[in-house]
Amino acid sequence: MNDPHIAKAFDRDLEAIQALVMKMGGLVEEAIREAAKSLKTRDTERAEKVRQGDRKIDELEDLINTQCAQLLAIRQPAATDLRTVLTVMKIAGNLERIGDYAKNIAKRTEVLSHMQPIEGASSAIRRMSKEVEAMLSDALDSYIRRDATVGEDVRHRDLEVDQMYNALFREFLTFMMEDPRNITACMHLHFIAKNIERMGDHVTSIADQVIYLSTGQFPDDQRPKDNQSIYKVEGFEEADE
Amino acid sequence: MMKDNVENKVGVDAMNVKFSARDVQVYYGDNHAIKDVNVDILDKTVTAFIGPSGCGKSTFLRSLNRMNDTIPICRVEGDILLDGEDINAPQVDPVQLRAKVGMVFQKPNPFPKSIYDNIAYGPRIHGLARNKAELDEIVEKSLRRGAIWDEVKDRLDAPGTGLSGGQQQRLCIARAVATEPEVLLMDEPCSALDPIATAQVEELIDELKASYSVVIVTHSMQQAARVSQKTAFFHLGNLVEYDDTTTIFTNPRDTRTESYITGRIG
Ligand SMILES: Nc1ncnc2c1ncn2[C@@H]1O[C@H](COP(=O)(O)OP(=O)(O)O)[C@@H](O)[C@H]1O
Ligand SMILES: [Mg+2]
Numbered sequence: 001m002n003d004p005h006i007a008k009a010f011d012r013d014l015e016a017i018q019a020l021v022m023k024m025g026g027l028v029e030e031a032i033r034e035a036a037k038s039l040k041t042r043d044t045e046r047a048e049k050v051r052q053g054d055r056k057i058d059e060l061e062d063l064i065n066t067q068c069a070q071l072l073a074i075r076q077p078a079a080t081d082l083r084t085v086l087t088v089m090k091i092a093g094n095l096e097r098i099g100d101y102a103k104n105i106a107k108r109t110e111v112l113s114h115m116q117p118i119e120g121a122s123s124a125i126r127r128m129s130k131e132v133e134a135m136l137s138d139a140l141d142s143y144i145r146r147d148a149t150v151g152e153d154v155r156h157r158d159l160e161v162d163q164m165y166n167a168l169f170r171e172f173l174t175f176m177m178e179d180p181r182n183i184t185a186c187m188h189l190h191f192i193a194k195n196i197e198r199m200g201d202h203v204t205s206i207a208d209q210v211i212y213l214s215t216g217q218f219p220d221d222q223r224p225k226d227n228q229s230i231y232k233v234e235g236f237e238e239a240d241e
Numbered sequence: 242m243m244k245d246n247v248e249n250k251v252g253v254d255a256m257n258v259k260f261s262a263r264d265v266q267v268y269y270g271d272n273h274a275i276k277d278v279n280v281d282i283l284d285k286t287v288t289a290f291i292g293p294s295g296c297g298k299s300t301f302l303r304s305l306n307r308m309n310d311t312i313p314i315c316r317v318e319g320d321i322l323l324d325g326e327d328i329n330a331p332q333v334d335p336v337q338l339r340a341k342v343g344m345v346f347q348k349p350n351p352f353p354k355s356i357y358d359n360i361a362y363g364p365r366i367h368g369l370a371r372n373k374a375e376l377d378e379i380v381e382k383s384l385r386r387g388a389i390w391d392e393v394k395d396r397l398d399a400p401g402t403g404l405s406g407g408q409q410q411r412l413c414i415a416r417a418v419a420t421e422p423e424v425l426l427m428d429e430p431c432s433a434l435d436p437i438a439t440a441q442v443e444e445l446i447d448e449l450k451a452s453y454s455v456v457i458v459t460h461s462m463q464q465a466a467r468v469s470q471k472t473a474f475f476h477l478g479n480l481v482e483y484d485d486t487t488t489i490f491t492n493p494r495d496t497r498t499e500s501y502i503t504g505r506i507g
Binding site: 078080083216217 | 462492493500502
């Protein structure tokens with residue numbers, strides 16, 4: 001449906017809300033990147049910028065919701081137009097949550113900067129965050145192209161993120177058992193890993209919205225789940241969905 | 242969750258089918274106004290006909306109660322079955338048919354008579370009442386069904402033409418139901434009404450579907466979405482898409498339907 005509307009203002013409004021979501025997506029990608037970098041380099045100034053930047057992301061979500069509400073009231077969109085508005089609102093919600101997780105990572109980075117570093121942890125977390133950032137970038141690209149196939153790919157990559165989380169979890173557990181003085185730092189690092197794993201779930205939800213937008217249907221199969229995970233830890237099973 | 246998008250859902254529920262149209266063509270002289278239309282219209286359901294002006298909605302609607310017979314240059318081909326019976330068969334009396342398949346028009350057209358006589362006219366000519374008491378009963382029942390009884394019960398002798406536009410339209414609906422029809426055809430019944438009167442007529446349509454098969458032609462997408470359970474989209478004389486109203490308005494299959502309902506040039 002690339003034909004223009006008879007009412008040109010309708011096209012402008014729809015484009016405007018989608019542009020806002022893309023702007024929000026750009027800020028969130030940056031927040032993920034900067035939070036992971038600040039953790040790696042123990043850069044509290046950078047972390048503080050991530051915390052400050054979250055306000056802008058929240059404001060954009062409010063703006064998007066307001067504009068969507070106005071568009072629903074004034075234009076009564078149907079079919080693709082309706083799905084565009086619905087998915088924009090949902091995606092803005094997912095992005096806002098991801099932004100919150102990035103902000104939380106930045107907070108913990110500031111605490112961690114005063115502690116003895118845990119060997120290899122920040123690099124592993126950075127790898128994980130890079131994967132999530134790439135998934136987000138691909139999901140948003142596929143949104144613009146209305147490409148449902150990337151959605152499928154993103155859902156699979158989220159599995160790898162879950163596995164990275166499970167591996168890290170096990171590693172932190174080992175560190176903590178080896179030396180209880182590591183416990184505080186490892187707990188913070190664990191929450192950071194968990195935050196990134198949750199980001200992956202929100203990116204998967206964005207991918208589902210792309211599938212809905214382009215096909216009119218949500219993927220009906222459950223997200224593929226890796227039940228044979230070798231990283232399973234008794235009582236702390238793999239990442240929840 | 243994934244819903245199967247079956248080919249034009251013709252014959253979804255055979256038990257519930259009121260009208261069956263098979264390969265219907267309508268011509269005005271050389272103008273082929275309705276082309277190869279196949280559709281099953283369900284009982285106790287509101288079906289909306291939508292599409293751009295001149296696409297043949299009214300023409301097809303009129304073919305369902307043989308109103309096209311009154312247009313000399315008009316020719317209808319194909320089969321239109323009402324409860325399995327061909328309505329164009331020689332033994333069918335069009336006047337009887339129209340009592341069974343009532344019609345409400347765009348502009349409310351009460352007779353220049355009293356409110357009472359507007360309703361009593363049909364039952365009288367079809368001999369539905371044996372005496373004045375029975376007729377009174379039919380009039381009251383019809384006006385109640387038309388959701389206008391409370392507004393007119395104290396002035397049944399007043400002329401129907403003195404009512405407001407919205408009241409006149411509900412009077413016409415009451416008149417249409419007075420002959421105990423099974424189907425109500427409505428051609429843009431709200432286009433001359435204000436939003437409040439429109440809402441009242443829509444509410445009435447929603448009540449009527451418990452007893453009748455209702456077919457409504459409307460130019461308002463929102464109205465089609467609000468009142469109907471099935472929607473048929475016509476374009477250049479073709480029935481392009483026929484499906485559940487929710488499907489048509491959230492995920493239509495044909496790009497022509499989508500262009501139309503989303504207000505695109507297409
Ligand atoms: N009484 C008539 N005589 C001749 N042509 C007609 C008549 N009514 C409709 N038509 C033609 O049939 C086509 C369909 O018209 P109509 O059924 O009124 O469309 P709609 O109700 O969708 O606006 C148009 O080309 C119109 O000009
Ligand atoms: Mg018409």
